[in-house]
Amino acid sequence: MATLSLSINGRSVTAEVEPRTHLADFLRSDQHLTGTHLGCEQGVCGACTVLIDGKPQRACLTFAIDCDGADVRSIEGFENDLLMNELRAAFSKFHALQCGFCTPGMLASARDIVSRLGEVSEKRIRLELSGNICRCTGYVGIVEAIRSVSLGKAPESFAVAAAATRLERLGADVVIRSTETAPTSQLGRSKGEGGSLEERIVINAPPEEVWGALSDLRRVAPCVPGAEITEIDGELIKGRVKMALGPIKPSFRGEARVSLNPAAREGKMTGLGRDKGTGSSAEGEASWRVIEGPANGSVVVVSMNWRLTGMLSQFNRSSIVRDVVRGLATAFAANLEAMLKGDAPPPSEPESLNVLQLIWSMIRQRLFGRS
Amino acid sequence: MKPAAFDYVRVRSVREAVDLLAAKDDAKILAGGQSLTPMLNLRLARSQLLIDIKRAEGLRSLAADDSVVAIGVGWTHAEIEDGVFEDPTRGLMRHVARGIAYRAVRNRGTIGGSLAHADPAADWVSTMAVLGATLVCEGAGGKRRHVAADSFLQGAFLTQLASDEVLVAVEVPRLSAQARWGYYKICRKAGEFAHALGAVIHDPARNICRIVVGATDGPPKLLPGTAAALAADPMSEALDGLDQEIIAALPEHEPAARRLHATAVRRAIAAMSTRMDH
Numbered sequence: 001m002a003t004l005s006l007s008i009n010g011r012s013v014t015a016e017v018e019p020r021t022h023l024a025d026f027l028r029s030d031q032h033l034t035g036t037h038l039g040c041e042q043g044v045c046g047a048c049t050v051l052i053d054g055k056p057q058r059a060c061l062t063f064a065i066d067c068d069g070a071d072v073r074s075i076e077g078f079e080n081d082l083l084m085n086e087l088r089a090a091f092s093k094f095h096a097l098q099c100g101f102c103t104p105g106m107l108a109s110a111r112d113i114v115s116r117l118g119e120v121s122e123k124r125i126r127l128e129l130s131g132n133i134c135r136c137t138g139y140v141g142i143v144e145a146i147r148s149v150s151l152g153k154a155p156e157s158f159a160v161a162a163a164a165t166r167l168e169r170l171g172a173d174v175v176i177r178s179t180e181t182a183p184t185s186q187l188g189r190s191k192g193e194g195g196s197l198e199e200r201i202v203i204n205a206p207p208e209e210v211w212g213a214l215s216d217l218r219r220v221a222p223c224v225p226g227a228e229i230t231e232i233d234g235e236l237i238k239g240r241v242k243m244a245l246g247p248i249k250p251s252f253r254g255e256a257r258v259s260l261n262p263a264a265r266e267g268k269m270t271g272l273g274r275d276k277g278t279g280s281s282a283e284g285e286a287s288w289r290v291i292e293g294p295a296n297g298s299v300v301v302v303s304m305n306w307r308l309t310g311m312l313s314q315f316n317r318s319s320i321v322r323d324v325v326r327g328l329a330t331a332f333a334a335n336l337e338a339m340l341k342g343d344a345p346p347p348s349e350p351e352s353l354n355v356l357q358l359i360w361s362m363i364r365q366r367l368f369g370r371s
Numbered sequence: 372m373k374p375a376a377f378d379y380v381r382v383r384s385v386r387e388a389v390d391l392l393a394a395k396d397d398a399k400i401l402a403g404g405q406s407l408t409p410m411l412n413l414r415l416a417r418s419q420l421l422i423d424i425k426r427a428e429g430l431r432s433l434a435a436d437d438s439v440v441a442i443g444v445g446w447t448h449a450e451i452e453d454g455v456f457e458d459p460t461r462g463l464m465r466h467v468a469r470g471i472a473y474r475a476v477r478n479r480g481t482i483g484g485s486l487a488h489a490d491p492a493a494d495w496v497s498t499m500a501v502l503g504a505t506l507v508c509e510g511a512g513g514k515r516r517h518v519a520a521d522s523f524l525q526g527a528f529l530t531q532l533a534s535d536e537v538l539v540a541v542e543v544p545r546l547s548a549q550a551r552w553g554y555y556k557i558c559r560k561a562g563e564f565a566h567a568l569g570a571v572i573h574d575p576a577r578n579i580c581r582i583v584v585g586a587t588d589g590p591p592k593l594l595p596g597t598a599a600a601l602a603a604d605p606m607s608e609a610l611d612g613l614d615q616e617i618i619a620a621l622p623e624h625e626p627a628a629r630r631l632h633a634t635a636v637r638r639a640i641a642a643m644s645t646r647m648d649h
Binding site for chain 1: 372373374375376377378379381399401404405407408409410411412413414415416417418421423425432433434435436439440441449455456457472473474475476478479488489505516517518519521522527528529531560561562
């Protein structure tokens with residue numbers, strides 16, 4: 001808990017808050033100012049829009065503790081506000097609300113539109129209102145109400161010009177320009193909502209030897225990046241897979257089943273895991289086939305197929321999902337190649353590294369005669 | 372949803388933030404928080420510690436010389452939109468700022484936070500890449516590194532910032548009076564994350580022509596071939612090589628996504644041709 005002092009609707013408030021409490025919850029639950037509504041809690045719907053230091057902001061994307069010293073104005077704080085009174089009357093006149101859920105946020109944004117822009121066109125109002133979602137009344141009445149209030153008004157001056165100081169340089173700055181990017185795959189492209197990738201790895205060993213190494217699932221499973229195996233029972237593997245993508249760090253716990261077809265030198269692994277942290281599930285399939293390559297060598301054809309459901313996929317950003325998939329697939333292919341070539345495994349989580357290293361030394365000794 | 376519990380520290384200096392980053396695993400810098408907080412609310416991200424740099428000294432600085440304006444990372448999108456300080460890019464930055472999310476988000480979100488968060492669809496990521504800007508990163512002992520904006524991203528949400536570095540300023544080169552620019556992003560709804568983005572700058576006086584395709588699955592990509600063709604013939608609308616260059620630049624994208632990206636770049640170039648003066 002931390003102490004917070006701020007002004008709410010002109011009243012000085014001091015309170016103890018948990019850092020994770022956002023301003024909307026603080027206003028509603030702690031201050032009993034329930035006029036601030038919560039819809040999406042991810043900044044999209046606009047129902048929680050309040051004024052912080054005179055500027056409309058998302059109360060769901062602002063932590064209460066971050067408002068220490070701020071001047072917060074929620075919908076309850078506009079009793080004597082001339083412009084808000086005009087807007088309120090216009091909202092009634094133009095039938096700009098039915099259920100009223102979006103209205104507090106709509107009014108906060110509407111007041112900002114009129115005071116910042118003065119008389120404003122319907123087109124501009126619609127653009128400015130794109131961050132406030134109404135699901136019952138529709139926007140016609142809302143836009144008309146705002147337009148009617150704006151007529152004849154001039155924008156309030158708001159921007160205070162900031163002047164630049166002289167840029168001082170300490171000698172010649174070396175600008176780092178790297179062409180190096182994170183290890184992205186040279187693989188096939190992803191498909192649909194999940195991902196599907198194919199990679200061909202050329203190995204300088206005959207197919208039967210390569211197949212021999214691949215047919216033991218103790219060796220294959222650890223090639224899944226960040227994987228930690230807790231149990232192997234016949235064809236069933238239990239464990240977890242950790243990933244990191246910027247601030248998103250899911251850890252999928254689940255199980256996988258492996259089936260092998262020695263005659264065709266084909267293997268297949270299907271798995272399903274759940275990440276409690278993000279409330280997401282991943283299911284996938286990896287298959288590998290060893291075929292004859294050039295000069296008595298082999299080619300391992302690896303293909304992967306992944307699908308994510310839950311919060312991670314509902315985040316509505318397919319590129320995130322694709323990157324998770326691609327990162328996994330790339331690392332799996334690289335690990336598999338490293339294992340087959342007898343190279344050192346790439347750095348991994350310490351706990352999974354132990355599993356990797358154990359199997360590593362076994363493989364190197366048996367397959368490649370190195371230690 | 373509500374975020375998982377975390378600790379919160381408000382720092383007064385970048386040095387303090389750097390020390391905390393070095394001392395704690397899983398700490399995250401909080402600036403405006405307009406990208407990080409949704410991830411925290413959805414519990415996609417679960418940071419143990421948020422280091423709030425909003426009020427740290429020097430992050431709302433502004434320094435300029437004849438060729439560059441160095442913008443502190445703490446300026447908000449709305450302040451850039453409103454022209455609170457001089458726009459060295461002949462209106463490009465103001466135009467871009469106005470198209471970021473919604474006004475309520477722009478009032479809190481910062482240019483530096485957006486760059487450090489490194490969402491591939493973020494406007495500043497592509498804008499700074501096309502401008503050839505330089506990002507100033509500060510680490511232990513106040514040591515500063517200058518990183519070219521066009522190679523700052525390593526992938527989605529992955530940057531060249533070290534784990535104990537803070538992005539402190541963006542050095543934006545000045546465009547000349549003859550410079551023209553075009554910017555176009557394809558969104559399903561105003562303010563939504565872009566599905567594809569094109570940005571172009573042609574500044575004959577400085578002998579610069581740069582084109583960026585952005586909102587990819589990873590870093591924004593420069594299109595030097597198309598840029599050279601455009602520089603050679605500024606009125607050319609043909610740009611025959613664009614589709615091929617997009618395929619080469621985005622090999623992992625679906626054909627439909629590539630088409631969308633090519634369209635965004637074409638529209639950015641077209642917007643430039645028709646708007647001689649911004």
